[in-house]
Amino acid sequence: MLHRYLTGWVTAAGISLAAAMPASAQELTIFWAEWDPANYLQELVNEYTEETGVVVTVETTPWPDFQTKTFAELNARGDAYDMVVGDSQWLGAASTGGHYVDLTDFVTENGVDKTFVPATLQYYSLYDGKYWSIPAEGDANGWAYRKDWFEDPAEMAAFKEKYGYDLGVPQGFNQLIDIAEFFHRPDENRYGVALYTQTGYDAMAMGVEQTIFTWGGDLGNYETGQVDGILNSPQNVEALEAYRKLYGFTPPNWTQAFFLENNQAFTEGLVAMAMNYFAFFPALANPAINPHAEATGYFANPPGPNGHHHAALGGQGISVVEYSQNKEEAFKFLEWFIREDVQWRWAELGGYTCHAAVLSSPEFIAATPYNQAFADSMEIVKDFWAVPVFADMLFQMNDRLHPYITTGEGTAQEALDALVGDWNKTLGN
Amino acid sequence: MAVLATLDPRSRAASRGWSDLTIRNAFIFPTIIFLIVFNIFPLVYSLGLSFTEFRASLNKPPEFIGLQNYRELLSDPGIWENFTITAQYVIISVGGQMIVGFGLALLLNRSFPLKGLVTTLLLLPMMLSPAVVGLFWKLLYDPSWGPINYALGIGKFEWLSHPTNALFATALTDIWMWAPFVMLLALAGLSAVPQHLYEAAEIDRAGSWFTFTRITLPLVSPLLMIALIFRTMEAFKTFDLPFVMSTASVETVAIRLYQMAFQGWDTGLSSALAYIVLIVVLAITNVYVKYLNKAKER
Numbered sequence: 001m002l003h004r005y006l007t008g009w010v011t012a013a014g015i016s017l018a019a020a021m022p023a024s025a026q027e028l029t030i031f032w033a034e035w036d037p038a039n040y041l042q043e044l045v046n047e048y049t050e051e052t053g054v055v056v057t058v059e060t061t062p063w064p065d066f067q068t069k070t071f072a073e074l075n076a077r078g079d080a081y082d083m084v085v086g087d088s089q090w091l092g093a094a095s096t097g098g099h100y101v102d103l104t105d106f107v108t109e110n111g112v113d114k115t116f117v118p119a120t121l122q123y124y125s126l127y128d129g130k131y132w133s134i135p136a137e138g139d140a141n142g143w144a145y146r147k148d149w150f151e152d153p154a155e156m157a158a159f160k161e162k163y164g165y166d167l168g169v170p171q172g173f174n175q176l177i178d179i180a181e182f183f184h185r186p187d188e189n190r191y192g193v194a195l196y197t198q199t200g201y202d203a204m205a206m207g208v209e210q211t212i213f214t215w216g217g218d219l220g221n222y223e224t225g226q227v228d229g230i231l232n233s234p235q236n237v238e239a240l241e242a243y244r245k246l247y248g249f250t251p252p253n254w255t256q257a258f259f260l261e262n263n264q265a266f267t268e269g270l271v272a273m274a275m276n277y278f279a280f281f282p283a284l285a286n287p288a289i290n291p292h293a294e295a296t297g298y299f300a301n302p303p304g305p306n307g308h309h310h311a312a313l314g315g316q317g318i319s320v321v322e323y324s325q326n327k328e329e330a331f332k333f334l335e336w337f338i339r340e341d342v343q344w345r346w347a348e349l350g351g352y353t354c355h356a357a358v359l360s361s362p363e364f365i366a367a368t369p370y371n372q373a374f375a376d377s378m379e380i381v382k383d384f385w386a387v388p389v390f391a392d393m394l395f396q397m398n399d400r401l402h403p404y405i406t407t408g409e410g411t412a413q414e415a416l417d418a419l420v421g422d423w424n425k426t427l428g429n
Numbered sequence: 430m431a432v433l434a435t436l437d438p439r440s441r442a443a444s445r446g447w448s449d450l451t452i453r454n455a456f457i458f459p460t461i462i463f464l465i466v467f468n469i470f471p472l473v474y475s476l477g478l479s480f481t482e483f484r485a486s487l488n489k490p491p492e493f494i495g496l497q498n499y500r501e502l503l504s505d506p507g508i509w510e511n512f513t514i515t516a517q518y519v520i521i522s523v524g525g526q527m528i529v530g531f532g533l534a535l536l537l538n539r540s541f542p543l544k545g546l547v548t549t550l551l552l553l554p555m556m557l558s559p560a561v562v563g564l565f566w567k568l569l570y571d572p573s574w575g576p577i578n579y580a581l582g583i584g585k586f587e588w589l590s591h592p593t594n595a596l597f598a599t600a601l602t603d604i605w606m607w608a609p610f611v612m613l614l615a616l617a618g619l620s621a622v623p624q625h626l627y628e629a630a631e632i633d634r635a636g637s638w639f640t641f642t643r644i645t646l647p648l649v650s651p652l653l654m655i656a657l658i659f660r661t662m663e664a665f666k667t668f669d670l671p672f673v674m675s676t677a678s679v680e681t682v683a684i685r686l687y688q689m690a691f692q693g694w695d696t697g698l699s700s701a702l703a704y705i706v707l708i709v710v711l712a713i714t715n716v717y718v719k720y721l722n723k724a725k726e727r
Contacts, residue, residue: 067692068691068692071485071486071691071694072691074486075485075486075694093486093487093694094486096487096488097486097487097488098488099486186585189573201692251573252572252573252585252587252590253571253572253573253585253587253588253589253590254590255587255589255590255591255678256589256675256678388484388486388487389693391688391692391693391694392693392695395688395692395693399507399680403592406590406591407591407592
């Protein structure tokens with residue numbers, strides 16, 4: 001009897017110990033959001049496995065859950081993930097919280113600061129003078145448009161008569177508004193534009209900040225934390241009014257739209273133009289998904305009325321988790337990942353490289369109908385605050401600006417003034 | 430030995446010499462330990478955190494700040510707006526559920542062919558997952574291809590775009606989903622009303638309104654009150670339907686709490702908000718329970 005009990009206990013203890021043992025160094029887990037680039041990354045890392053024998057798994061979770069799940073694991077000091085492909089806004093919280101490994105030495109010793117596009121390193125990696133990640137999936141907010149509508153002679157003539165200039169890819173943001181207005185014909189089930197308006201996380205904020213940057217405005221001084229006089233500046237008020245005006249040309253029920261809705265509006269032939277991240281444009285170029293794929297064109301966010309030319313940054317950098325049991329192996333993987341030939345392969349598979357040589361090569365530009373616009377956009381990107389309290393600031397921005405944009409409640413000035421009050425409080429000004 | 434005598438001598442417990450007390454403890458202690466670990470400890474721990482400045486995402490220990498979190502929340506107009514939206518949602522949703530649920534119960538409290546099948550079909554909505562119900566109704570409300578606008582002939586009316594419309598539309602979905610719960614409890618109450626009371630009322634030539642207000646309603650009210658307590662508590666904490674259907678258009682307290690706790694990682698402040706919600710729910714429930722006791726005494 002005693003023997004049976006002992007055997008049982010020993011077996012149970014053995015199973016518990018085995019479960020508690022850290023994963024073998026021959027295995028690495030990368031955590032990312034559930035979308036096509038994560039599938040491309042899995043294909044890429046399979047080649048790393050073939051080369052080295054180290055099994056790399058790209059584990060994913062749906063976008064709405066991504067930030068919550070990542071930080072839940074990091075806050076618990078969990079070692080489930082060796083690397084995280086995290087949003088640029090997370091840098092402050094993740095580095096201040098001690099969750100990311102400082103990659104400054106790695107970046108300088110391996111020349112990442114010389115081979116990757118400076119703007120991507122600045123926004124995906126740099127926080128408080130240190131590098132915390134390697135730019136992995138470059139991305140920016142761009143535009144898709146219906147070439148067949150734009151090139152229709154009857155439409156072109158009507159547009160010229162109404163606005164006094166030729167219909168074509170907008171050369172300025174005000175032209176974009178004109179075009180949206182021109183094609184907005186609810187009676188024909190045709191609408192001007194699909195915009196970001198969702199307030200679940202950062203969707204609407206990205207659309208608005210892009211317009212603000214385009215008007216020459218800013219979200220504040222990221223060095224000093226000052227927001228008063230910057231966030232509620234006259235150019236920001238004008239930019240917000242422009243976004244509200246553009247919202248008037250969206251399809252019905254457009255108060256909570258993000259990448260999915262914008263692409264859907266486009267594939268269903270509802271809109272003339274759709275705002276979206278470049279990472280979602282492969283779907284629009286795919287005839288199996290988009291019946292108008294052949295007639296779809298792409299352009300970078302046009303400059304504002306004063307010539308300021310900017311795009312909102314998307315994409316993510318890859319960081320090593322401080323609590324990983326396989327940090328050494330993770331660094332070896334990163335050494336492989338930053339190689340130019342691997343970055344080429346990454347781009348071939350559909351990933352958006354931030355490697356300067358690959359990004360500017362004619363082969364890359366010609367590879368897809370949207371790569372030119374992507375390369376142009378990556379030179380003009382600007383980003384949201386990356387401070388530890390970024391999430392509070394995002395939700396305050398959503399709370400203050402969404403009612404004005406979607407229902408016209410109050411004025412742009414009032415909304416921005418109120419947001420200044422919130423952000424001053426959150427930033428401890 | 431006296432205790433052992435109460436056990437079936439052939440049982441395995443008896444053969445191992447376990448007393449009634451041992452068996453009782455074997456059932457009770459795991460439950461108590463479970464409750465302490467998963468209910469009591471988090472409750473006490475989060476109460477402590479509610480008096481601190483603490484973000485779980487940062488590498489800093491909690492800093493005691495007394496009642497500052499509570500002061501900050503109670504002086505925040507945004508939080509009051511969340512409570513106002515929640516209160517409106519509770520009134521519309523629970524009020525609708527009580528009326529529709531009780532009405533259905535009155536209709537079902539009589540014999541007719543296929544009564545069992547009809548009752549089962551009416552109970553189906555509350556058996557579905559709220560996330561599925563939310564997504565399903567979101568499609569039904571769609572202004573472009575949703576069948577509701579088509580059936581009502583109201584063109585491209587935007588149910589979920591404007592915050593006020595979204596509040597009504599979400600509450601309507603909640604009514605559809607949970608009115609059957611009220612119906613079920615009311616039906617149980619109606620079937621327990623002694624038939625001789627109705628016979629006596631009929632002999633006395635009492636009118637149907639008199640019979641309803643003097644016999645039916647007083648006797649069913651304790652069960653209706655229980656339904657009201659459960660549905661109010663649930664509606665006050667509602668998260669899933671507004672989250673799935675209208676994201677931030679209907680920002681109830683629970684949604685604000687989720688954003689604060691799991692997206693902003695403001696752990697101290699969100700713990701304080703959770704306690705404010707708990708106190709409000711307890712206060713409302715206490716008022717209801719008092720009425721319930723009065724209704725039972727009648």
